Amino acid sequence: MDFALNEEQRILRSQILRFAQDKLNKDVRQRDRDQVFQRELWGACAQMGLTGLPVPQAYGGPGLDSLSTAIAIDALGYGCEDSGLVFSICAHLLACVVPIWKFGTEEQKNRYLPGLCDGTLIAANAMSEPESGSDAFAMQTRAEPHGDGFLINGTKTFVSNGPVADVAVVFAVTDRAKGYFGGITSFLVDRALPGYLVAQKFEKMGLRTSPIGELVFKDVFVSKDAVLGGVGGGSRLFAHSMDWERACLFASHVGTMERLLEKAVAYTRTRRQSGQAISKHQAVAHKIADMKMQVEAARLLVYKAAWGLERSQSVSLDAAVSKLFVSESLVRTTLDVVQVFGGYGFLSEFDVERAVRDAIGSKLYSGTSEIQRNIIAGWLGL
Amino acid sequence: MNTTQIRTMTRDFILKEFLPGERPENLTDSTELISGGILDSLATLKLVTYLEKSCGIEIAPDELVPENLNSIGHIADFVQSKQAST
Numbered sequence: 154m155d156f157a158l159n160e161e162q163r164i165l166r167s168q169i170l171r172f173a174q175d176k177l178n179k180d181v182r183q184r185d186r187d188q189v190f191q192r193e194l195w196g197a198c199a200q201m202g203l204t205g206l207p208v209p210q211a212y213g214g215p216g217l218d219s220l221s222t223a224i225a226i227d228a229l230g231y232g233c234e235d236s237g238l239v240f241s242i243c244a245h246l247l248a249c250v251v252p253i254w255k256f257g258t259e260e261q262k263n264r265y266l267p268g269l270c271d272g273t274l275i276a277a278n279a280m281s282e283p284e285s286g287s288d289a290f291a292m293q294t295r296a297e298p299h300g301d302g303f304l305i306n307g308t309k310t311f312v313s314n315g316p317v318a319d320v321a322v323v324f325a326v327t328d329r330a331k332g333y334f335g336g337i338t339s340f341l342v343d344r345a346l347p348g349y350l351v352a353q354k355f356e357k358m359g360l361r362t363s364p365i366g367e368l369v370f371k372d373v374f375v376s377k378d379a380v381l382g383g384v385g386g387g388s389r390l391f392a393h394s395m396d397w398e399r400a401c402l403f404a405s406h407v408g409t410m411e412r413l414l415e416k417a418v419a420y421t422r423t424r425r426q427s428g429q430a431i432s433k434h435q436a437v438a439h440k441i442a443d444m445k446m447q448v449e450a451a452r453l454l455v456y457k458a459a460w461g462l463e464r465s466q467s468v469s470l471d472a473a474v475s476k477l478f479v480s481e482s483l484v485r486t487t488l489d490v491v492q493v494f495g496g497y498g499f500l501s502e503f504d505v506e507r508a509v510r511d512a513i514g515s516k517l518y519s520g521t522s523e524i525q526r527n528i529i530a531g532w533l534g535l
Numbered sequence: 536m537n538t539t540q541i542r543t544m545t546r547d548f549i550l551k552e553f554l555p556g557e558r559p560e561n562l563t564d565s566t567e568l569i570s571g572g573i574l575d576s577l578a579t580l581k582l583v584t585y586l587e588k589s590c591g592i593e594i595a596p597d598e599l600v601p602e603n604l605n606s607i608g609h610i611a612d613f614v615q616s617k618q619a620s621t
Contacts, residue, residue: 256596290576332569333576335600383597390596392580466587469580531577534552 156453162221166228172201173232181235181362185507188361190317194238199272203229203242208254212266219397223404223459227452230408234504236511237362243402244313244363245269248394249276249322253341256382256390261341265320277318279309279342279368280391286311289324289391290333294370296325296340302376303327305340308352309368313518316354316364319344323370324387337387340379348373359510392469398519399472400458403479406515407452410486413508414444417490431493440489447482454478470532477525480515487512536590536618541611548585549607553578564608569601579604586610592617 158166176197184191198204206222208214217225226243233239250269253261268274285291294307305325312321320343327338342349352367382390418441421432431437454475461468487509491498498505516522546562553573554562568574574582582604583594592614603613 331601334569334579334604335602383595385600386596386598388576388596389580389583389594389599393596465584466593467580467584469577469584528577532581534555 158224162224165217165221165225169201169203169225169228170232172197173229177233177235177238182501182504182507184235185237185361188356188364190237190241190362190364192317194235195242195275196272198238198242199270202270204246204272205250205266205270206246208250208266208270212254212262213268213270214250214254214266219401219462220456220460223401223455226401226404227408227455230405231412232408234412235362236405236409236508237360239405240360240402241275241314241363243398243405244278245276247398247401248278248313249320251397252322252339252381252390252394255393256386257341258378260378261381265341268319274319275314275317277312277314277321277368278394279312279315279321279323281309281311283308283310289388290337292324292326292337294323294325296327296338296375299374302374302379303338303340305342305348305370305373305375307370309370311355311365312368313363313365315366315368316351321349321368322381323368324391327384327387331385334388335385337391338384339381339387339390340375341381342370342373342375342379346373346375357514359507359512359514361510392467395519396458396468396472397462399476399525400455400462400468402519403451403476403515404455404459406479406483406512407448407455409508409512410444410448410451410483413486413490413505414441414448416505417441417444417493421493437493440493444486444489447486451475451479451482469528473520473525473528473532476519477522477529480512481522483512483515484509536615538611538615541590541614542607544589545582545586545607545610545614548582549573552581562607564611565606567605568607569605574604582610586614590614590618592621 177194202215205214206217206225209216229239253265269276282292296303296305320341323340323342324337326336328336348371350369352369354364354366421437422430424431458468458471458475461471490505491509494503494505497503550559550562587594604610
């Protein structure tokens, strides 16, 4: 077992870090305030290969292995202070690009992957509905056979990238009698299709530069070529996407935690109270020691889950353990950083209050903490 | 691996993982696993992961359907056909 990055991974990390610090952090505070998603920044990330990391070169991606993908996303999270942009890239990459690459037909891969990798196309994953979140099979969106294809009707909510997406991976019930496995199908639905409506965009607490909203499908006709992963294959495809998302998206949070840790160390070594640097107060130093412990443990869990993505048939358990630990560590770390910064941490100009707002959602998306505990318990036979 | 071996290993796995304490004779080749409530979504994924690993097969998303998985008999036939095709 070797815990060191290899030469290629070190270079990858260093390049992405430098790119993110140089190109992605200008006006972050203002973009957050105004909820601005900048397509130019998306394009810059695409040029760096970030929108298609594991996709083979034949389809326009850099063709990284799954562990290197996580290392790249970790570096992006460290270097980029715009967590909304990082989140949007990960949602596009892990819940849309990866399933097309893994389960798409050759025609689908050739049609979508080059554009999704080079930044000309943005993708969204449309699973949640107003009446179904964690209980995904309660979904009401239906796809009924019609001519040589299907008619899709329904409303999807909490669609990350929904307001700006050019194509959506849409999950719909095709045969309710078959149940969760066999009864749900995923479709690649182009925004240009008649009946595809971009509905309300949500204002939210954090990740404000990542657009999220509702998509409404009113008699949207898709040909059978739009089926992704076969009729009835939607649930497995979704589970697979969640393995990638839980393993790799949360790598960005490891990078964020490391950046915040360094920021806390730098601040507490120079901020003086009672005649000495506040880092010399154990109450402060212990908080920072805990941050370090969480970063190190989180990184090991993330890298193990990501490493398993291409070595195991399912990393569901490892991904759930990693997702749960990282998200809860991230929230704790951001709150501790605010505490360490004291009153300044409460001010927008120090950026750590934004880190708290950005972190809270991590315990909700990709399956709540409670769902992750259910998954872990299930794998333990409980 | 013949169908008898696949049935045996599948039965042993289901009894151990999802029906602890159940009498083995109550789990027959035709007991309904999904529609009978023995396999929920997570249990189904767990079983599929086990079959893929133990039998050296890869199950496509659209093969994960009740027709292939709703009983030990269905599973054995399905796994054997997958092994034959690979």
